Amino acid sequence: MDGERSHIPIVEDDDEGRLLLVRILDEEGVYESTAVASVAEARRCLQEREYAAILIDVCLPGESGIDLLAYVHAHHIDTAAIMVTGANDRELIDEAFASGAFGYVVKPYRVGELLISLLNALHRRELEMHSRAHMRELEEKVVVRTSALRQTLAPLEGALLHPISVEEVIERLSAALTVRHEESGAHIRRVSEYSALLADRAGLTASEHAKVRLASALHDVGKIGVPDAILQKPGPLTVEQRSVMQRHTLMGHKLLEHSDSAVLTLGAVIALTHHERWDGSGYPVGLA
Known part of the structure; x- marks a missing residue:
């Protein structure tokens, strides 16, 4: 069912690379992908709805994939960002994870590696969402208990x-x-x-x-x-x-x-x- 699918935008300016990622996700039958070619398009998508995850190429026209990653981390905390790129550079990888990336997959893609990275990212996202919900519940409890303590x-x-x-x-x-x-x-x-x-x-x-x-x-x-x-x-x-x-x-x-x-x-x-x-x-x- 569509309601069980994870919605994932793919941000890749290369037509072949974009189509390849769409095909990989579609063949799994549990993802619904939205393919875009620029950071600007990706921002518009993110403003229209929330996504479970997002696949981002590092080298994009205009703003870079790292810029988009930072935006996602700051404004869409419930979206797991995975970098999918041909740039196998240690400093860039470190920068990506420091900026909030959940995963980093290097081209040429190995389908199994990509899907495992995506599954791990979605699992971590779920755990973090539960943790944030739990902390919100605790903060509400603290407010109630604070009132009781002050009366006591x-x-x-x-x-x-x-x-x-x-x-x-x-x-x-x-x-x-x-x-x-x-x-x-x-x-x-x-x-x-x-x-x-x-x-x-x-x-x-x-x-x-x-x-x-x-x-x-x-x-x-x-x-x-x-x-x-x-x-x-x-x-x-x-x-x-x-x-x-x-x-x-x-x-x-x-x-x-x-x-x-x-x-x-x-x-x-x-x-x-x-x-x-x-x-x-x-x-x-x-x-x-």
Whole structure:
């Protein structure tokens, strides 16, 4: 069915090369190609509809294929761009990938290589689209949770908080975050108590003491943006999963920064830096 086809423009100024690419894609039966001969024509096509992928020759009349690649990367992020060209130049290849290319196929085309490159590009495109959709969902969730957090931490507007108030805020924070198994109320309370102990040993004032105790309860608030499959995985994380997990420091900081509350401002710093290490081996910045 036509609805199952991937729509792909072919940008090639050579008539024979353009026809060859059209024939290769058409014979697969799962692609619908649109053949154009210039960057200007390609831009018009892209403005009329979104495409799954685009095949671009490097050497084109007027604007180059690299110029078009940069345009696609900037304005059509859901379109996977593949360079198809006779220019087998290492610097040009590096420039293409740096400009957002999903693949680079050199003439004369080997049909299998071209189709595999296209399939890989479409698969990567799908993964990236899912990732962006997931991040948008997380950002919306952060907005909702931020409101809940601010309501939970409203008692912090006073100067010193009575110890009972501290415990109450921590319990309410635990409920507001609705986070997973390791972030129980007991976990939040333990982190707060350890932080208070360190603040005391560092000679901070009683007022600063209270702020540290409460702000430290926010250290892992960014984990609301970590998928359950990663956060609750029983075994070791892959390199990619670890990278996703480590983003909780940045998300927590983003959630808490720019607040009028001194405690939330301190919480933003703690959320960002609580995985840094004295020897610079921590994250996200590698402070030492």
